[in-house]
Amino acid sequence: MVDGVAVARLYGEPLFALPNDLYIPPDALEVFLEAFQGPLDLLLYLIRKQNFNILDIPMADVTRQYLAYVDQIRAHNLELAADYLLMAAMLIEIKSRMLLPPKPSENGEEPEDPRAELVRRLLEYEQMKLAAARLDSLPVMGRDFLRAQVHVEQSLAPRFPDVSLVDIQEAWRDILRRAKLNQHHRITREQLSVREYMSVVLRRLQGERFVEFQDLFDVSQGSPVVVVTFIAMLELARERLLEITQAEAFAPIYVRLAYQPT
Incomplete structure (x- = not known):
């Protein structure tokens, strides 16, 4: 063949x-x-x-x-x-x-x-x-699988710490103490509207970047006006129309419009 x-x-x-x-x-x-x-x-x-x-x-x-x-x-x-x-x-x-x-071993054992x-x-x-x-x-990184890498962009905008309830209470007590120093012995009956003072607070914050918490209260008008103003401010915060911020613990509390650009 x-x-x-x-x-x-x-x-x-x-x-x-x-x-x-x-x-x-x-x-x-x-x-x-x-x-x-x-x-x-x-x-x-x-x-x-x-x-x-x-x-x-x-x-x-x-x-x-x-x-x-x-x-x-x-x-x-x-x-x-x-x-x-x-x-x-x-x-x-x-x-x-x-x-x-095989060579015989000295102790009589079988040779290896x-x-x-x-x-x-x-x-x-x-x-x-x-x-x-x-x-x-076994699985090897780079040969059988790759490590997942996720890039998370960090926001450059500063994040202020949340204002605690205790901080608001202390600021409120300070406002009340100052209001008592300006008491009047005039007996009148006033109809105070929370909605009206909500508008007052919004006008006060209009055009301002930040307003200190205590500057929103006119203590010269007495405790009723201060109380209504405080309730109006809380209502605005609940409706997310304003923001209450604090740079750090025990620092002054500031208020600003929620939609106002920084």
Whole structure:
């Protein structure tokens, strides 16, 4: 048949002679051994590929196959094959010791198997290789997933602390104390409208950036006017028509229109 004399196939067609201009790089076989992570990896591959019992390694077969692999690269890249040649010497030594009769031990115990140290190293290497494979199967950031990054723009506008109820109470007591200093002994009956004083407060804040809390009260008109003004201001705050702010704790309280730009 044609395949019996063909040296290779190119695109499915038989090739009977190598081209004259065919170039084989000196390190062409280096890729093969770099697929293994050292001599133990190659030796473990040969054992597992043929289903040998790792506790009872057939040294003759394994050594012969191992040397066949190493001989392929020894002539091309001696530096790469150095570690593999060292393992080959160890395999030949073990094979030679197995051919010799075992030396009797001084205490009468059974002599150790020449393959014991090699088996121990192979088992330890296999355990480490399996552990590395399990670690590599775990999700890795940058390979299997990316870290979510969310950019949040910080507002440049200053955020004033909320005014507590205690602060408003203290400011209100201060207004009442000042109102008592301007009491009149005039007995009259006045009809005070909260809506009217809501308009008064809004007109007072119109065109002003901030007005201090106590400046909204005309203490000279007595406590009734001060009380109605305070109720009108609370009603405006409830309807979100004005804002009550304080720069920091125990600082003066300021009032401004809610819709007035800063």
